[in-house]
Amino acid sequence: MSWFKTILLTLFLSSVWAATCVYGGVSGWFLKPIAETGNTEQFIANSQALIANKHANIAYVLIENGQVFFQDYSKSKDEITANTLFPVASLSKFITAYGVMTLAEQQQIRLDRAINEQLTGWQLPESEFDNQTVSLAHLLSHTAGLGDGLGFADIELNETVPSLLESLNKPLSSTGVREIKVTKPVGDFQYSGGGYLMLELLVEEKTNQRFATWMADNVFKPVNMTDASYDVLTELDNIAPAYDKSGQVAGHFQYASAAATGLLASSHDLIVLVQALTSPQTGQLSPQMISTMREPLAISLGAPIWGLGTMLYAPTASGDFVFGHDGANEPAINSTLRINPDNNDAIIVLSSGGEHIASKLGYEWTLWQTGYPDFLAFDVALQSAFIPCLLGLGIILIGMLVVRFKKAK
Secondary structure, eight states: OOHHHHHHHHHHHHHHHHHHHHHHHHTTTTOOOSSOTTOHHHHHHHHHHHHTTOOSEEEEEEEETTEEEEEEEOOSSSOOOTTOBEEOTTHHHHHHHHHHHHHHHTTSSOTTSBHHHHOSSOOOOOOSSOGGGOBHHHHHTTOSOBOOOOOBOOBOTTSOOOOHHHHHHSOOBTTSOOOOOBOSOTTSOOOOSHHHHHHHHHHHHHHTSOHHHHHIIIIIHHHTOOSOBOSOGGGOOSBOOEEOTTSOEEOOOBOSOHHHHOOEEOHHHHHHHHHHHHSOOTTSOOHHHHHHHTSOOEEETTEEEEOSSOEEEEEOTTSOEEEEEEEEETTTEEEEEEEETTTTEEEEEEEESSSSHHHHHHHHHHHHHHSSOOGGGHHHHHHHTHHHHHHHHHHHHHHHHHHHHHHHO
């Protein structure tokens, strides 16, 4: 074998191995769950060790087959109970989506119809892309091509929150973007809080009620979410005090979009929501509509990541998806709700203080339930493949050199 052929073969084998490692990384081959499959007690012990000594308010719940199996309310900061309210940040979008799907089931709105045909008080501005094709389904799944990047800016509690129309016309973005319009081809995934501003207005127009009022009467009440509210913080009591990442006292903020990031909820609220999503009762969203929410609409790097208002964290054994939503805001707010529809197991974590406590526990739970890392932890998955990839490449290189020199003799 000539040196030229040896080099070509080495490059080919190295490329195949590198691609295998990338696939293996995102498939969880090199990641080890913190507990054996099915060993809930071990998962509880090891997950609690991960958050021990965290200076934060934490509500942590595990559900098995639709029923609460474990609850822990951290007392490292304040007295937290099942009814303590936490700001849940973008997890708000998941509950908003539940409300939008309720209106769709009542045939008051159509998921496949253009939003500009269903809204009267505001319209998507013209752009180089065809905004007439943007439907409710696109808004729910972040595939409308909206380039607002919202991320809503923090508003102090003593400041006035802009009206819904003011926010649509000139949003207060945490990224500096001041316009909501289509900036990418419709169908491409691009996370957008602005789309949920539009959905909030749609709910108000179709129901002739304030968004917060309609959600309270038509979502929270039927589901028995007795603590939850989309009203502003200053009008509510029993809210978990806020802390920053280091555990220092911090202030709460308010936001211009209730639908996108303004919900306050307790662990009790999210427990009964999980039960309504896994075993729906009369007056709640139907099993067919809940299943529709999990149909993949947004794709990233070849993997389904979003349905109708829900993240699709990882595939399950049946071919379904672990679904739900995470949320994060300043100063150190983090939340996660994730459900495995194969067994109706779920995890709920609400936290204030520390650094991404809820999402980290959600990642560990998803890996333990499915063997796959969730798409939010793509960087962790790739890092897990780095050392195996290097070792394999080294073996290929050494092996090819040995073969080459043996042939030369």
